[in-house]
Amino acid sequence: MRLATAIAAAFGAVHCMLAASAALAEEVATPIMPAQDAYPHISRDGRLVFQSKRLGGPWKLFVSRLDGSDLRQITDGPGDDVTPKWSPDGTQISFASDRGGDEDVWIVRADATDLRNVTNNPGSDSHPSWSPDGRAIVFCSVRQDGENDDIYVADVDGKNVRQITRNPDGWDTFPSFSPDGRRILFRRLFKQETDGVTITNSEVFVMMSDGSDAQNLTKEWFFDGWPAWSPDGTRIAFASNREDVHQIFVMNADGTAPTRVVMSAYTDVRPQWLPDGSGLVFNREREGRTELWQVGLPPATSSSAAQ
Numbered sequence: 001m002r003l004a005t006a007i008a009a010a011f012g013a014v015h016c017m018l019a020a021s022a023a024l025a026e027e028v029a030t031p032i033m034p035a036q037d038a039y040p041h042i043s044r045d046g047r048l049v050f051q052s053k054r055l056g057g058p059w060k061l062f063v064s065r066l067d068g069s070d071l072r073q074i075t076d077g078p079g080d081d082v083t084p085k086w087s088p089d090g091t092q093i094s095f096a097s098d099r100g101g102d103e104d105v106w107i108v109r110a111d112a113t114d115l116r117n118v119t120n121n122p123g124s125d126s127h128p129s130w131s132p133d134g135r136a137i138v139f140c141s142v143r144q145d146g147e148n149d150d151i152y153v154a155d156v157d158g159k160n161v162r163q164i165t166r167n168p169d170g171w172d173t174f175p176s177f178s179p180d181g182r183r184i185l186f187r188r189l190f191k192q193e194t195d196g197v198t199i200t201n202s203e204v205f206v207m208m209s210d211g212s213d214a215q216n217l218t219k220e221w222f223f224d225g226w227p228a229w230s231p232d233g234t235r236i237a238f239a240s241n242r243e244d245v246h247q248i249f250v251m252n253a254d255g256t257a258p259t260r261v262v263m264s265a266y267t268d269v270r271p272q273w274l275p276d277g278s279g280l281v282f283n284r285e286r287e288g289r290t291e292l293w294q295v296g297l298p299p300a301t302s303s304s305a306a307q
Contacts, residue, residue: 036290040281041272042066043086047110048281049074049093050292051082061095063110066274066281066294074112081106085129085176094118094128094137105139107156118158125152129176138164138175138184151175151186151211164211170200174226177209179233184209187225188216204238206253217255226270229253230277237261237271237280248282250297262295 036053043049048066051059061074061081075081079099086093090110097106100117103124108115119125123143130137137156140149144163149171154161165172167188175186183206190201202223207214218224222242229236234253239246243260246267251258262268266286273280279296 037062037292038283038290039083039270040283040292041085042275042281043090044088044275045090046275047086047090048292049084049086051080051084051095061093061108063093072112074108074110075115083127086110087130088132088134094130096126096128096139105137105154107137118156119154119161120158127174131177132179132181138177140171140173140175140186149173151184153209164209165207165214172205176227176229178206178229179231182209183207184211185227185229185236187227188214189225204236204255215255217251218258219255228272230273231275232277235277237273239269239271239282248280248295250280261297268293 038051040048040050046066047063049061049063052062053059059080059082060076061084062071063074064071074093077099079097081095081097081099084093084095092107092109094105094107096103102122103126104120105118105125105128106115107118118137121141121143123141123146125139125141125143128137128139135156136153138151138153141152142149144150145168148168150166151164151172152161153164164184170191171189173187173189175184177184185206188203188205190203192199201221202225203216204218204224204227205214205216217236220240220242222240223246224238224240224242227236227238235250236253237248237250240249246269247260247264248262248268248271249258250261264284266284269283269285271280271282279294281292281294284291284293
């Protein structure tokens with residue numbers, strides 16, 4: 001059986017659906033308030049950080065337990081605060097924000113203190129993620145040409161910035177270090193002009209942490225994106241529209257055995273792993289809302305991925 005739990009927008013109700021391995025039968029449920037909660041990430045001790053518009057106004061960061069308890073607002077002030085990621089030790093949160101005018105990488109402590117701008121560059125810097133030792137941040141930026149995202153790595157104090165990819169024909173985004181720090185997972189968006197029409201294709205890539213040996217793991221003419229390492233580095237979760245609207249898939253770290261793990265009539269994207277690798281938290285987009293959901297992975301998915 002597969003268990004998926006909707007973390008309702010107000011965290012006042014939890015809705016469940018049970019499924020056999022072939023399909024899911026979903027209960028009809030309505031969140032208490034039409035909040036917008038997106039880009040979840042889970043710390044090693046099970047705390048959830050995410051961006052939300054639940055209070056109205058711009059995106060701000062919130063932290064809670066996976067059951068919705070102990071809900072706290074972490075950021076306030078002007079601008080959007082987005083795409084948060086926990087530091088490996090769970091004491092800090094990296095995120096992107098345009099609160100200073102340009103979109104930069106920022107860091108704040110988990111108790112909402114010590115807010116600081118890490119990159120402070122006129123180019124748009126976004127989607128930061130931590131190295132396993134907590135000493136560096138990988139992020140994407142258009143600082144090279146003002147249009148195409150490439151991947152950069154910087155020390156957590158903003159020093160020693162180095163460019164890792166150079167992709168003049170597309171965008172490299174959503175980077176993250178592997179748990180052992182040797183590789184970087186990312187999404188590469190290609191663009192191609194055909195008869196005056198621009199065609200785009202999104203693929204999941206992996207490369208060495210110095211930018212060498214970039215490999216396409218998905219190789220499908222569909223939109224594959226939002227990749228995330230499993231805690232042990234053996235699997236990758238991602239979203240794809242290869243079978244339907246965007247749904248959640250899990251594949252081996254070498255790109256083999258992609259398996260759809262959620263059956264839904266809605267758009268499911270941005271998966272992130274539970275700390276023990278037993279399931280995922282992701283975004284479900286439906287009826288004008290973006291909600292947080294959770295799904296447990298069936299044993300068949302875990303065993304096939306471990307091969």
